[in-house]
Amino acid sequence: MTVWISRRPDADIDADLAASRAAGGTLAGLRLAVKDNVDAAGLPTTAACPQFGYRPAADAPAVAALRAAGAVVVGKTNLDQFATGLVGTRSPYGAVSDTRRPDYISGGSSSGSAAAVASGQADIAIGTDTAGSGRVPAGLQGIVGIKPTLGVVSTVGVVPACESYDCVTIFAGDLELANTAMAAMAAAGDRPWPADTRLAAPPNPVVAVPSSLPALDDTWQAAFAAAVQTLEQAGARIVHVDIDPFLAAARLLYDGALVAERYAAVGEFIDGHPDADLDPTVRHIITKARDIPAHLLVTDRREVARLRTVALRSLDGVDALLVPTAPLHPSLEQVAADPIGVNSAMGTYTNFCNLFDMCGVAVPAGTAGDAQFGVTVLARAFDDAVAVDIAAMATGVEAPQQVWPLSVADHTELVVFGAHLRGGALVSQLTDLGARWDGELTTAPRYRMTVLPTTPAKPAVTRVAEGDEGAALLGHRWLLSPAALGRFLAALPAPMQLGKVEFADGSWRTAFAADASAATGPDISSYGSWPAAIAAGAI
Numbered sequence: 001m002t003v004w005i006s007r008r009p010d011a012d013i014d015a016d017l018a019a020s021r022a023a024g025g026t027l028a029g030l031r032l033a034v035k036d037n038v039d040a041a042g043l044p045t046t047a048a049c050p051q052f053g054y055r056p057a058a059d060a061p062a063v064a065a066l067r068a069a070g071a072v073v074v075g076k077t078n079l080d081q082f083a084t085g086l087v088g089t090r091s092p093y094g095a096v097s098d099t100r101r102p103d104y105i106s107g108g109s110s111s112g113s114a115a116a117v118a119s120g121q122a123d124i125a126i127g128t129d130t131a132g133s134g135r136v137p138a139g140l141q142g143i144v145g146i147k148p149t150l151g152v153v154s155t156v157g158v159v160p161a162c163e164s165y166d167c168v169t170i171f172a173g174d175l176e177l178a179n180t181a182m183a184a185m186a187a188a189g190d191r192p193w194p195a196d197t198r199l200a201a202p203p204n205p206v207v208a209v210p211s212s213l214p215a216l217d218d219t220w221q222a223a224f225a226a227a228v229q230t231l232e233q234a235g236a237r238i239v240h241v242d243i244d245p246f247l248a249a250a251r252l253l254y255d256g257a258l259v260a261e262r263y264a265a266v267g268e269f270i271d272g273h274p275d276a277d278l279d280p281t282v283r284h285i286i287t288k289a290r291d292i293p294a295h296l297l298v299t300d301r302r303e304v305a306r307l308r309t310v311a312l313r314s315l316d317g318v319d320a321l322l323v324p325t326a327p328l329h330p331s332l333e334q335v336a337a338d339p340i341g342v343n344s345a346m347g348t349y350t351n352f353c354n355l356f357d358m359c360g361v362a363v364p365a366g367t368a369g370d371a372q373f374g375v376t377v378l379a380r381a382f383d384d385a386v387a388v389d390i391a392a393m394a395t396g397v398e399a400p401q402q403v404w405p406l407s408v409a410d411h412t413e414l415v416v417f418g419a420h421l422r423g424g425a426l427v428s429q430l431t432d433l434g435a436r437w438d439g440e441l442t443t444a445p446r447y448r449m450t451v452l453p454t455t456p457a458k459p460a461v462t463r464v465a466e467g468d469e470g471a472a473l474l475g476h477r478w479l480l481s482p483a484a485l486g487r488f489l490a491a492l493p494a495p496m497q498l499g500k501v502e503f504a505d506g507s508w509r510t511a512f513a514a515d516a517s518a519a520t521g522p523d524i525s526s527y528g529s530w531p532a533a534i535a536a537g538a539i
Contacts, residue, residue, distance in 0.1 A: 132350025
């Protein structure tokens with residue numbers, strides 16, 4: 001299995017791992033594989049073409065961010081040459097095969113990165129994704145692949161494939177680790193996050209699935225149906241959408257004029273090096289794009305924009321779209337017999353994602369016959385936290401509490417004490433705004449809680465005067481975007497208000513309070529929390 005194009009000596013890796021563990025960091029002691037179209041200082045970048053190779057003076061920002069968090073680069077991984085393919089076989093360094101069934105493909109173009117993680121040769125790996133290269137191999141190798149919103153991780157130091165749609169991705173064996181690595185890599189961000197970023201999926205998200213599944217045989221359709229059932233049993237509401245506008249855009253990525261960007265990326269190198277060790281299919285795809293008229297590129301981009309409007313309109317009221325990551329798992333022999341046709345089929349459910357500026361999380365979902373089966377949760381741009389949460393539901397694991405967009409997206413906190421507690425009667429007023437629950441905490445013993453005469457009943461939390469006896473009250477901390485907090489505050493009825501409240505750890509945080517003149521109802525401070533007072537029948 002030709003996972004590596006270049007690999008550092010074991011002694012050097014071991015020494016760096018020991019130093020990393022001693023220094024600490026969120027990724028301390030973890031081995032990092034880097035796709036060989038991404039610069040890592042000290043190692044050549046070849047993009048799977050030996051004659052193209054060069055030695056970068058510095059890490060790509062994505063690599064530097066992971067190193068800063070403690071990850072140790074092991075080496076550079078094999079790929080479909082110039083990231084042109086979804087099969088993992090288009091490399092002069094050899095095809096990368098499936099880690100379980102060596103007669104089958106790994107998936108590409110981030111073939112070596114996915115195989116390094118799946119085979120235990122690396123803990124995390126950098127991939128890239130233009131048409132599905134950071135998702136397809138994750139699905140076929142039974143691992144997790146996170147493809148963030150375009151631009152939120154810098155592509156500086158990445159050999160371009162289609163520059164408008166290229167994205168740096170992360171592979172890991174499970175969602176928790178993938179999320180932690182993405183949090184670190186997001187420090188290499190270029191695109192600003194909006195003020196209304198959703199930081200969580202709602203408790204019962206609405207998830208769309210395709211009303212038809214082209215390219216899947218009966219076994220793979222059954223595997224997808226089982227994945228949908230798992231998500232539904234976890235609390236999601238399933239709706240069906242027409243997949244045709246998505247697939248029409250997907251076909252444009254390779255069958256239309258958009259492929260001209262591939263020639264713009266490396267076409268001059270190919271023309272100037274006729275004796276270079278080039279994969280015949282890659283050479284054909286890139287050189288054929290040389291003569292595409294500019295007006296056709298403009299026309300196809302206009303058509304992508306039209307299809308995006310139609311497709312995303314079908315997702316109104318929907319939190320995410322669930323699709324099979326790949327429609328089949330072909331053998332090496334099948335790819336050799338029909339390299340373009342099979343590769344095209346592999347991108348059925350991935351090609352449109354970056355064209356539509358969507359984010360995605362690919363996760364394992366059992367098997368389809370003897371093959372690993374995976375699904376991908378796709379969401380709108382900057383709904384990356386929503387995608388992570390729904391991916392966790394789809395795999396039956398707890399969603400990471402510190403979801404990775406929290407490391408970069410602007411957010412604020414709000415502590416609540418009554419009906420907005422997690423599971424409370426009014427909690428949807430927060431979760432509908434994309435607020436994320438962030439645990440329990442207790443006030444300093446300087447407060448009292450009384451019952452307001454509202455429907456539903458709400459607590460009034462007020463600070464006692466100096467020298468008066470107070471109580472410590474249990475609250476829940478929520479994280480939400482600045483825009484969400486503004487909308488929430490604008491809708492807040494009197495006498496409720498937000499203010500600074502002192503907590504047991506000495507901090508002062510934004511929390512629910514009430515005008516002291518309204519705190520005339522029954523005093524329930526002795527119960528210590530709103531739920532405890534309800535359980536005791538005091539409310």
